[in-house]
Amino acid sequence: MRRQQFLHGMAALALAGGLPFSARAASTxxxxxxxxxxxxxxxxxxxxxxxxxxxxxxxxxxxxxxxxxxxxxxxxxxxxxxxxxxxxxxxxxxxxxxxxxxxxxxxxxxxxxxxxxxxxEYNVFVVPAASPLRSMKDVVEQLKREPASVRWGGGSRGATEHIAACMLARNVGVDPKKVNYVAFRGGGEAVSAILGGNVTVGGSGYSEFAEHIAAGKMRAIGVTSQKRLPGLAVPTLKEQGWDVVIGNxxxxxxxxxxxxxxxxxxxxxxxxxxxxxxxxxxxxxxxxxxxxxxxxxxxxxxxxxxxxxxxxxxxxxxx
Missing domain, CATH: 3.40.190.150 (Bordetella uptake gene, domain 1)
Known part of the structure; x- marks a missing residue:
């Protein structure tokens, strides 16, 4: 009887919030x-x-x-x-x-x-493996010629990859307002758009692109870090000549x-x-x-x- 009363008391305390979070049974x-x-x-x-x-x-x-x-x-x-x-x-x-x-x-x-x-985490910019643009320099040259022709794909408007694209445009003398940024609701949608060639350049954290880079389906062309990321042989935008450093x-x-x-x-x-x-x-x-x-x-x-x-x-x- 005492044990049953004790268990009922403990349950009541838990429901009332009287027990510490870590002590509550079967917590979800x-x-x-x-x-x-x-x-x-x-x-x-x-x-x-x-x-x-x-x-x-x-x-x-x-x-x-x-x-x-x-x-x-x-x-x-x-x-x-x-x-x-x-x-x-x-x-x-x-x-x-x-x-x-x-x-x-x-x-x-x-x-x-x-x-x-x-x-x-820092952003990595990638292009589809079949893209004629082989480097970030190629992307920048096209951006300067015709800003709207470069479709930047990534997360929602205001995401760090969006900000980085605008920073890069400003660095190379292009009005940031002319950046053609395509926002996606999630990483899965963005990856599909990049692999399908529906955007020119994709940006996100390395973790979202890692398997596709390793499989040769995407080519990484720049990182928004101050120094190269460990284990990733991709030049930073800064070492390529553009002062764009921003982290997620x-x-x-x-x-x-x-x-x-x-x-x-x-x-x-x-x-x-x-x-x-x-x-x-x-x-x-x-x-x-x-x-x-x-x-x-x-x-x-x-x-x-x-x-x-x-x-x-x-x-x-x-x-």
Whole structure:
């Protein structure tokens, strides 16, 4: 009888939120991925989910994809539907920051709860293997002759690859407003467009193109990093003569209205997840650079990113 009373008491505490997040039995985390399947956020979110399970922070993770508008549609759904839920997480990153700056939607990121930055990644530009354009120099020459003829494919408007294309145009004396950028709702759509020759140049994180580059279906022609990426024999745009350096990063936010204690528990779970074998394997497989940050450091970083990206986008003629 005592055991039964104890179990009933524990269950009541868990339902009331009285037990620590990590102590709740049969916990299921809900992961909002504000993009279509197959892209960087999707890959990162599912890798984090596996790591959270391996770390014992959850028994299972339930994923929901909601693509569109640089993650803004998923953000709106998450902000409305997950209020006060301490077991809800949302993937986000530099792409969402850029989308929020350009779209200025009614729902802002500040309504949700910052938890942790996870990774950093630079953009790789690629052309289809059959493209007559063999290098970024070829692309630039065509861009200067006829800007509209170069179709740049990538994530949503305001994504880092979009900003990089505008920065490059400005560097070579082309009006950034003439950049013919084709936005896709997810990495899978962008990859299909590149392989099908429906865009001239594609841009994204290396992890989204890696298998196609390795298989010889895409040719990498430039990276937006300061120095060459380890293990990737692709010249940076800077070493090719254009001052274009911009990085992508990804992180997670919690639901609106959770307590400081619940936020700290989520951050602690994410930190534990990043120490697992599953997460380390994901970093190596996808070429992600770990850049873990939590608490006020992460908050300050996001605030800086808003001001920094806004300035870059203004100078690039996007605002």
């Amino acid at each position: 985390l809900k992961m909002m991925i504000p993009a279509n399947p197959g892209g960087g956020w999707d890959t990162t979110g599912r890798a984090l989910g596996r790591a959270l399970v391996e770390a014992g922070a959850a028994d299972a993770v339930q994923y929901e994809n909601k693509g569109g508008a640089a993650g803004v549609l998923g953000l709106a759904q998450f902000a409305q539907g997950a209020k006060g839920d301490p077991q809800a997480l949302m993937m986000m990153g530099a792409v969402m920051v850029g989308g929020l700056i350009t779209a200025k939607p009614p729902v802002q990121l500040q309504s949700c709860t910052p938890v942790a930055r996870l990774t950093s 990063w990804r992180g997670v936010y919690g639901a609106p209205g959770i307590s400081g204690e619940q936020r700290a528990e989520l951050a602690d779970s994410v930190v534990k997840a990043t120490r697992t074998k599953a997460w380390q394997e994901a970093l190596a497989k996808n070429g992600w650079t770990p850049s873990l940050s939590t608490g006020k450091d992460f908050e300050d970083f996001v605030e800086y990113e808003f001001s920094s990206l806004r300035a870059i986008m203004y100078l690039s003629g996007m605002l």
